[in-house]
Amino acid sequence: MTDTVKKRLIKFLVSLIIFGIAILIIVYNLRDNIVYFYSPSEIIENNQTGSQIVRLGGLVESESVVSDGDSIFHFKITDGQEQISVKYQGILPNLFAEEKGVVVEGIYMNDRRFIANKVLAKHDENYMPPEVIKSLKETGKWQE
Amino acid sequence: MSLTLSYIANSLLILCLVTSIIQSRFLFKTQNYNLLSISQISAIQFLSILVSFFILIFLFITSDFNFDLVYFHSHSEKPLIYKLSGVWGNHEGSMLLWILILVLFNFLFSLSKSSSKKFKEITVAVQSLMIFGFVLFLLLLSNPFNTNNENFNDGLGLNPILQDPLLAIHPPILYIGYVGFSLIFSLSITGLLTNEVDKKWATIAKPWVFAAWSFLTAGIALGSYWAYYELGWGGYWFWDPVENASLMPWLSATALIHCVVVLQRKNTMQSWTMVLAILTFSLSLVGTFLVRSGVLNSVHTFASDPGRGLYILIFLFIILSTSFFLFALKSEKINKPSLHNISSRNTGIMVNNWLLISILIVVFLGTMYPLATDLLYNQSLTVGPQYYAISITPIIVLFLFFMILSPQLSWRESKLLKILYEMRYILISCLTITFLTSLYYDLFNFTEILIIFLSLILIISSLSSGLNFKSTKVILKSNFGQSIAHAGFGIFMLAVVSNAVYSQEKIYDAKVGSKLQLEEYIFDFKNIEQEEKDNFNSIRAYLSLSKNGKNLGEFSPEIRFYSDPPTITSETSIIHQFFSDVYVVMNVPQNQESISLRLHIKPFMNILWLGVIMIILGGIITAILNRKKYEENAIN
Structure with a gap:
């Protein structure tokens, strides 16, 4: 595994994790504010x-x-x-x-x-x- | 007569279709046959649509009810300006306007001298393919020139709530914004095809992207201002699906304009710029067409023909899949290795890009969730405004922080402590002001205080970075546009928070002669009058406003009863003062003795609009000054 690929992979994983957490917070919040x-x-x-x-x-x-x-x-x-x-x-x-x-x-x-x-x-x-x-x-x- | 006009208009549309095919030839073969130059053919495209648009205007003004569109959307007794705005106050007409702006942009770009011949040819070709798609849509699925053989005496009118001067200009302005991004999209596709996504590309794209962004901002602001004074619900933003549909492209466009700046300066963030350009245009398409085709239900919906929605969805799918396929092929080639320090301005801009996209995701989920549950579980629901407030507030706090920080960072490398030290006077003065005002106005909510504090710093630091005070003269720096837009955003946020905290509302069942009170304001209810006007009857209430014994003006809220189509509207009456708007809405009288009045105090509304105007101005200034600024930077 070359250095750049490694770097890119880490970048990708970190953004994925941040992204996932953000979506979770948003959806959690969404469910609380639904009006049926x-x-x-x-x-x-x-x-x-x-x-x-x-x-x-x-x-x-x-x-x-x-x-x-x-x-x-x-x-x-x-x-x-x-x-x-x-x-x-x-x-x-x-x-x-x-x-x-x-x-x-x-x-x-x-x-x-x-x-x-x-x-x-x-x-x-x-x-x-x-x-x-x-x-x-x-x-x-x-x-x- | 009618048949002839319909024939001419349809022929013109077909002419545009044919010329668009001719223009797109550059995508498929490179050899030239120079019968007509690109700009000449673009001129034919533009003129054919312009003339057919004028024909449609002519039909509305002369009230030719042999045309379905005029019959359904106009009325002979309507004032001239609303006959005119009726042209785009419906699905088919607004589509024609959309295409008119599309060909206008194409024509203007074909005249511009900023790009190489090959680059221009391919851009115009991509743009012409889109023109082809939309004109075909117009001809097949929403032809504005369909005629009927009935002899109708009069039309079915236009919804009186849409009879408003602001609403006459709101759609064209908004469309110029949306359609402007079609050009950015074509430029991006060209950049990907030719592997030329670099400083040069950014310089070509920059004036267009800033102009489109300014128009989009202005269009959204006009819609919001209309909702504020016309609907009389006491707010300026309701997180209505249609409003959200226009906010989403704005958010990604705002990220895009910053990327273009970075690309121009540092020749980096190529991929991200391309993604944002494609995203912005796709969201603009969603904004116009899914709204207009009735997927989202709202005031703005004109038609609910599923065929149209399907066409647009397929069209959108083709655009998205081909452009992302192209992007996947080329992203390796266009990306240059970026050598920037973590403490450079790129990082700050990148972080705020992420934050803007986070807000976009919040808005997207909130808008789409009800559609999804309805489709999947047959369960109707709405997402309350609380969701947006709670989700977006923390993002905005971070966003403001990086908006203050990024312009202070240099493009190379910066020392955070040094920046903090340089900003010490601004920080201390803003902290003092925030502390004193919070104390004075009993403000205890930490988030609100924090946003006010950050907004203040943003305003002062932005203004001081764009203006150079030299003894007696004030010199505008080259980043003046940016500084005025950023300060405007600070002012806007300040007003939004203060408005949310200090708005007051009260409902009274009032009799003539009574005095009503809200805070220190006294409303003296003087009279009610009935009147017959041209196309409606009205009931008007008269009140005078005073504060501490001083007369501040007269209110005359009104209820209008239209006969064609039978509709009732309320006209809000607003007294604008520098620091707050006071306004009165009246209810349809339920009995003879009393009338329901709703009184509002909306502080800082003027300031809020001032902030928005500054944001738009900043965009326009940057669009115009682009070239000059680039040259200056090149020297530095």
Whole structure:
């Protein structure tokens, strides 16, 4: 083994090790910061209550939006099979409307209650989050 | 009329296709038949695309709804400038713009005198092969000149959120950046083919790579500024997949520009420069096309035709596999043994290259992970912004450290203690400033203090290395571009950290006549008005802002209801002060009595944009001053 090849091999191995460690740290970190997406049926099935932040998506049920002042809103999200009551304090995005698709982020509280700290804004009124389309298709409620 | 125009435009595109084949002949045989010179054929390529682009503009301005593209993306009542921006506000039109810039770069390079005839011929040939690929894509899969036989009275409009002057210029600027790297890619392929990756190569490539980088930076910054004032979410960067897609080529391009400098000075790091050039262009392609073809879901997505995505993926695969195959063949030949000391500037630049690539990997994993889990496990998820903050912060700290150190190192060999001694005044003053401000503003987070400290040193040491103070005159040194860009990055980081720490936000359910408060600011809610405008109805709230009894200005946030297509948008109202932006967003009124208002204080936003502008300026200055600087260095 010549000197240059040896040198190069060592260089290569050292960078590989540093690289590997870096990737491990990143992936570890990634797993801690994932926000899962569920449909109402899935969230009831999983029943992951407590502190983990998740996203919930579906249609806003008609005539379910109630405001009790101080920017606090209650509404129900449905996927055609199950429904979840959501409580949210804040500004609703412009395109938030009954019978339209919505995605909220927050904590599932069991008993079909959800406390949202974010209602995600989308820009086009015909836009449906892909996750919502997927969950509606799975429950057979999707209409083209 | 419509049919004729469509015929002419398509013929022009085919003309460009044919000339591109002619141009690529240099790759296959060397003998010349000089019917037309390279630059003349490049001029034909450029003109054919330019004219077809003008035809498309003409169609949008005259609202010719016999063209599908105009029908779907324009409307006769739209203001002229948005009819114009509608040309590239859709997939097909933006593709044509992309190709226009591609042929423009090719044409400009064919005119340049910096390279030898053979080198130029091969570069233009490689570039023309790419032009061929893209024009073919345009003709087959996304032809902007498709006509219909219906007689539509009016078009389907353009999303009103995209009706914004900034968004009219954001795509062209960004594209100039992306496409600029296609030329760097062609130069690299030529360098590999001719075994000429050396100082000369770096000198040819440098102005182009710096120009492309500056445009890419400006394009990203414009998009970010748009998101800041238009979306009204109180932020300027959201780690949205599309934003990430533009950040990834930027990170590798930033590594690349430093490599080109090293190559020019020291004739080393050849392989790494080639890898970065190929990587940057590939990421630019991913940035434009995977975004546009609907793989990543977002506002920016125009079309979701799987055929297009497939074409681009195959195209990308061909480019990547051939270029890396070529690289594997040639890397031994182009690499010169590098004889540099571990304490030279090369090392510092190399370390920061690694750090930039680490950030790139963080962003790449964060962007691709959700796609992968969706594909493999059918599990939808998103990666929170926390992931990026936690992963990138430690890298940034190291990055700042080496950014301060590297320019202080000499190209040969340096003594670290000597550097420390030379920097003693800067270090002590920055330490004092950081200590006092932390105390004054109750800042206790170690990482934040550290970043502020390092940013301060970076700003001062960069500025003092680029400016020479001689009694009364200030002389700009040849590394002025670098110094202003580095100082700009320091200012940017300072603003980012301070902004993250001191931003304030509060939501009120407010009645007319009430006074709202956030920190020392008082918001006096005066009035609400309804108005009918040209293509929308608006509700406007009027508030005045005061601090310690002093009036600072008026807010007029607005909600707009567009009819075509039916869309609601909010217009943020911002009062810019030197040290902080104060802004108000209003909600769609849910009842008669009160209205929801969101108040923000965003400190240091002006400073943040100032930093970004300095970074861009630094790039432009370096691109322009390149030749002069090289000559000076040659003398030294």
